[in-house]
Amino acid sequence: MADNTNEFVQWRHAPPNLWRYCPLCRADLIDCCWDGKMRRYCSRCGFVYWERPLPAAAVLILDFSNSEEIVLVRRRYPPEAGHWTMPGGGIEAGESALQAAIREAKEETGLEIVVDGQLGTWSTPTGETVITFYFAHPGGGTLMAGTDAEEARWFPLDMAPTLAFSTHREALERYLSVPRMHQ
Numbered sequence: 001m002a003d004n005t006n007e008f009v010q011w012r013h014a015p016p017n018l019w020r021y022c023p024l025c026r027a028d029l030i031d032c033c034w035d036g037k038m039r040r041y042c043s044r045c046g047f048v049y050w051e052r053p054l055p056a057a058a059v060l061i062l063d064f065s066n067s068e069e070i071v072l073v074r075r076r077y078p079p080e081a082g083h084w085t086m087p088g089g090g091i092e093a094g095e096s097a098l099q100a101a102i103r104e105a106k107e108e109t110g111l112e113i114v115v116d117g118q119l120g121t122w123s124t125p126t127g128e129t130v131i132t133f134y135f136a137h138p139g140g141g142t143l144m145a146g147t148d149a150e151e152a153r154w155f156p157l158d159m160a161p162t163l164a165f166s167t168h169r170e171a172l173e174r175y176l177s178v179p180r181m182h183q
């Protein structure tokens with residue numbers, strides 16, 4: 001991936017007030033009430049800017065063959081650049097949440113994963129992103145940081161750094177709170 005430090009491109013969607021022109025026909029967008037909420041609307045071609053959260057997937061990769069260890073990645077880009085999280089990222093068009101989790105794990109850690117189950121779905125505090133978390137174990141590949149991860153490594157569960165995002169912390173807590181989810 002090119003060195004792109006533009007955090008807007010990296011992860012944000014644009015709030016409605018920043019949408020000035022129709023992306024389809026270039027006419028001015030106007031405010032219009034749709035489904036009880038003001039939305040940006042193109043009166044020429046009918047385009048409506050539906051403000052929605054971005055769907056994402058993340059994965060807790062575990063290895064219980066020797067000790068309880070998890071794979072974390074250190075983020076290269078904002079938000080929370082330099083901090084540790086589970087591998088994950090946005091779901092691409094044409095991809096399921098599960099497929100996105102598997103792809104992101106491979107891209108960021110080099111590992112091919114076998115998904116064992118789903119932990120749940122959480123909205124970020126701002127409501128900007130909705131993340132479905134899975135748990136998995138490695139099925140192949142070699143651990144190596146890639147794309148938007150600066151570093152990828154195994155941590156013993158009890159020595160893992162605090163995860164950068166509350167959603168990731170909650171997903172990990174869910175995993176730890178369910179007895180023997182992994183056995």
Ligand SMILES: [Zn+2]
Pocket residue numbers: 022023024025026027042043044045046047
């Ligand atoms: Zn238009």
